[in-house]
Amino acid sequence: MSAAQAAAPTLVDPATISESFGSWQPRAACRAMGCEVFFAPENEPASARSRRERAAKLICAGCPVRQPCAVHALVNREAHGVWGGLSEDDRERLITHL
Numbered sequence: 494m495s496a497a498q499a500a501a502p503t504l505v506d507p508a509t510i511s512e513s514f515g516s517w518q519p520r521a522a523c524r525a526m527g528c529e530v531f532f533a534p535e536n537e538p539a540s541a542r543s544r545r546e547r548a549a550k551l552i553c554a555g556c557p558v559r560q561p562c563a564v565h566a567l568v569n570r571e572a573h574g575v576w577g578g579l580s581e582d583d584r585e586r587l588i589t590h591l
């Protein structure tokens with residue numbers, strides 16, 4: 494491995510993330526919940542969006558698979574929803590600063 498390769502930042506090996514998705518998803522705190530807390534309806538007003546995202550993040554905060562869920566969303570560039578306690582805007586900010 495060259496010095497350049499050793500210095501390259503890597504969150505996770507993308508080749509393994511799809512395999513692990515099946516291993517953590519069954520333990521998700523949101524598994525039996527509806528999607529409406531995690532995903533925005535069309536034309537959602539900003540104040541409702543803020544309340545919905547706070548509610549979703551509270552659920553995520555107690556979820557045993559929060560970390561792999563967040564990594565999955567970042568690696569796969571999930572465009573919509575709260576994943577691993579990260580909103581769409583949170584993920585965009587993280588990706589922009591990588």
Ligand code: SF4
Pocket residue numbers: 521522523524531552553554556557558559560562563575576577578
């Ligand atoms: S971290 Fe949040 S979105 Fe991810 S599986 Fe857990 S409850 Fe669901």
